[in-house]
Amino acid sequence: MSKISQSITKVDHAEKMSGDAKYVADLTFPNMLFGKMVRSTRPHGKIMKIELPDMQAGYGIVDYTDIPGSNGLKVIKSEQPIFAEHEVRFIGESILMVVGSDFDQVKEYAANVKIEYEDLPGVYSIDESIESCVEYQYEHGVVEESFAKAAKIIEETFYTGYQEQTYLETQGAIGIYQDNKVTVIGSLQCPYYVKDAVMYAMGYEKDQVQIIQSTTGGGFGGKEDYPSMIGCQVAIASKKFNCPVKLIFDRREDMVVTPKRHPAKLVYKVALDKNNQITAMDVDIRLDGGAYEGLSSVVLQRSLIAVTGVYKIAALRASGKVMVTNTVPNGAFRGFGAPQSFFAVEMIMSHIAKKIGMSPLDFKKQYLVEQGDQTATHGEFRYPIVLPKMLERAEALSDYSKKYKEYQNQSHEGRFKKGIGISLFLHGCGFTGSGEKDFIRSVVQLVKYEDDSIEILVSNTDMGQGVKTTFSKIVAQVLGIAVDQIKIANPDTDRVPNSGPTVASRSIMVVGKLLERAAEKLKENYKSGEYQMFEEHYVHPEMIPWDIKTFSGDAYPTYSWGVNIVEVEVDTLIAETKLLGVWAIYDVGNAIDDIIMKGQIDGGMLQGLGYASCEKMENVGGTIKQASMTDYIIPTSKDTVNFVSELVDNPYDGGPFGAKGAGELTIIGIAPAYASAVEEAVGHNINFIPVTPEKLMEML
Structure with a gap:
């Protein structure tokens, strides 16, 4: 391979395409x-x-x-x-x-x-529940004083549903x-x-x-x-x-x-001064945890960390609770609490912009975080942030600003209305808080056998996302050998060390980096014809220590970034929404494989569009109503358009060959971009997802 990102055939391609793979x-x-x-x-x-x-x-x-x-x-x-x-x-x-x-x-x-x-x-909803199993809160800046002096206070409540x-x-x-x-x-x-x-x-x-x-x-x-x-x-x-x-x-x-994505109720209260500048935010998040806590505490942590999105907010109060209900316990789903918060923060920023007569993008640009700024939890954005470059490219691909102005001036008459929406977002790479340092402590092993074949020993699993291929590419690239000289089997805990769970967009950045280090040691000490084994242990980077009691510090070592733009046409007679275009720009450091990354982008965005538009699941009296693939509607190839997506080059030295987390990032921003496009088309603010035809018809 001349370049790590150059795509290759997946290492498990033949096994799966032939039907030999055993489920x-x-x-x-x-x-x-x-x-x-x-x-x-x-x-x-x-x-x-x-x-x-x-x-x-x-x-x-x-x-x-x-x-x-x-x-x-x-x-x-x-x-x-x-x-x-x-x-x-x-x-x-x-x-x-x-x-x-x-x-x-x-x-x-x-x-x-x-x-x-x-x-x-029984208790069946967030609003009914008076019992919480998890609570967190944090604050910085002069929140009370900012609200007391505010020229305007804008408050909105947002709702997100289950996702299967x-x-x-x-x-x-x-x-x-x-x-x-x-x-x-x-x-x-x-x-x-x-x-x-x-x-x-x-x-x-x-x-x-x-x-x-x-x-x-x-x-x-x-x-x-x-x-x-x-x-x-x-x-x-x-x-x-x-x-x-x-x-x-x-x-x-x-x-x-089985667990679903947590339904959420998010209340945003925003203070503006006489110049229409945001001076403070007060955010309250309630997640429906279901009957048992499970992973809800960590889901809530990520939701609270994401409440300000990609924006600098001088004063912030954030609180959150996981409410107990007599419904199916909720758990992990790609994005892990961030999609709920990003839907709310992106929508409130757009709604404020419209109230004060600005375009959403122009308003948002005033508050973009930059390298060296503090995170919402008083950590630090240590690495280059290239959002302005990403926005410039997104504009060039989509003509967002031109179309936004055009659709603002479209006639109120007629059946078909167009709209375009934009979202900006980030995703913390790796396990939240001190998880990597204090609890997971990943270990990997790289073995060279007497026949000079190499085997990767890790507990990370390939679920179709391609980690067997990307891990193999990392090791092969360091050693300068063909990928087919690398072995990697499905994990067996009797054979592999604990390299941690396959979650939190951590596999490539954390485990891949350990494999890169192990391969470098093997390369330095290579002895043909001999058995050699190199073991690497996770070492946490220097950063502001995470304190769960005060909910402060660096929650993640670095962040991936994204811009999504969605264009729609709404048939206002039958409340049907048609996608016209989807554009995406991502910063994932450096992709380890371009085609695998494209699969993550297309799959993640389609899942996010389903979350935004059609994946309706109701729990009525504790009963899931949409309990089959006939009743629970997910988008198919007929419901979408070709996604135009690009990556920016922004390598991260803490990841292998500059790679950062990617898999979850791609689902986080698409829902608010879609909802913004629909609300621009119909002329009504939207504060909920999914925006089903039934809900849209009620608005119209």
């Missing part, structure tokens, strides 16, 4: 049994009685009484039970699993389990128990998360639990925490029955019981 549903083992979960049909209630059908020999159940260790899902806290004991807190909560050799018979037995409940009061990950492959795992050791094979993002959870549930030591990632058909955050749940369930079942046990979800079950 967890493809795997079979001798004497394997099948599991089917019996779940709560009540959002909140006491379990009064369970009546099992008569089962033939070889069939049975697994419930909380079979757990050899602790009945708690180890995530950040361990409050969610693996199997409910005496109380259920959401529809779909696991109560017991029916297990046996014939799956059709297992399903029939599961359908005939009868459970009597005593119903308890809709990965192609549903959740699934197989547990295998043998010789006082349990192995879990599954579709997952974070092998060591699953290992820790299974150890806790089984009461086992490290050498008694092995986790192997099977080829995984998509995750988008949805396989960050939930595989720990089913990993524990199949581990417990395999020990009880002393046989391998397979648990695979159908699509409806997957959509009803």
Whole structure:
């Protein structure tokens, strides 16, 4: 490879295109049994009685009484039970699993389990809830004084809904128990998360639990925490029955019981002086956490860090809570709390601009952060910020300003109206706060065998995003060898060190950098024909220490940046919105592979457009109404246009070959750009997503 970003064929291309790749549903083992979960049909209630059908020999159940260790899902806290004991807190909560050799018979037995409940009061929305499981707040500058002296105070409330990950492959795992050791094979993002959870549930030591990632058909955050749940369930079942046990979800079950993107209510209060300059912001965020906390605390952290977007705000107060409801627990989804905040901050900035007679872009340009400025949490933007250059290029590609003026002056008559919207955004690269330094502490190994082949040993998983290819390219580029001399298998915790989870846009920047360092050491000490192994440990860069108690410091070592522009045409008679154009400029440092990065851009933006326009999911009385791919609408190729996207060159020395985090950045800014375009077309401010035709019709 002459240049690291020059695209190559993915290393797992042949395996997947030929059909040889084995997903967890493809795997079979001798004497394997099948599991089917019996779940709560009540959002909140006491379990009064369970009546099992008569089962033939070889069939049975697994419930909380079979757990050899602790009945708690180890995530950040361990409050969610693996199997409910005496109380259920959401529809779909696991109560017991029916297990046996014939799956059709297992399903029939599961359908005939009868459970009597005593119903308890339920809470189903942010506004109803009075109980929070997580709270944070921080403040800087003279907030009260700024509001007291304000010439204008503008306050708006924004709402964002659920979003379902809709990965192609549903959740699934197989547990295998043998010789006082349990192995879990599954579709997952974070092998060591699953290992820790299974150890806790089984009461086992490290050498008694092995986790192997099977080829995984998509995750988008949805396989960050939930595989720990089913990993524990199949581990417990395999020990009880002393046989391998397979648990695979159908699509409806997957959509009803797995974590979603958190619905949010975001209240922005902004003070302006007599010159229409922003002097202060007061922001309150409420996330719907569902019945259990899970990963919600870290999601809220990222939401609060992002409240001011890419803007300098002299005085800021930010507070946030995760509210407890009797609904499905919410968790990780690409962007991890940032899309909610960026929707709100970009929309409020646009709305203020219009109130004072400025274009949104001209107004926003006044407040752009620059290198050396403080972050919202009193960290520092240490590295070059090239947003002005990115905006210049975005203007050249889209004619944004020209079209904005033209559409402002379009006739009020006529059925079809056009609009164009813009958003500016960033994404903190890596795990939030002190996670990388204090909790993850990544380790990688690079092995050279006697035949001079090289193997990468990491726990990061390829879910289709191409990390096997990009890791291989990094090592090959340093060593000056062909990529096909590099081996990288799906992670097996018995073989690979803990390089951390495949989340938070951290794989390339953090783990890729460690592999780059290991490859450099191998190159310096290369001995042909000999076995060599080089291990690298994460070293945190010099930065302002993160303090979660005061919610201050550097939350991330660096940031990726983006500009999105969306142009639409709205049919005001039937409230149908047609995309006319989408333009995007990104700063991801240096792309490790141009085609893989293009896939991240196109996929992320299409997901973001779905979040903004059509991915409606309602929880009514604790019941998910859109629980199938028929009812939950995601955008397809027929709903979009060709995306025009470019990267700017802005290498980061803390990443391999200058690379920064990229995967999550691409979904964050598209929703406010879309909503801004629609509101410009119809002449009404929008403070919610998704902007479905039904909602738009109400406005019109």
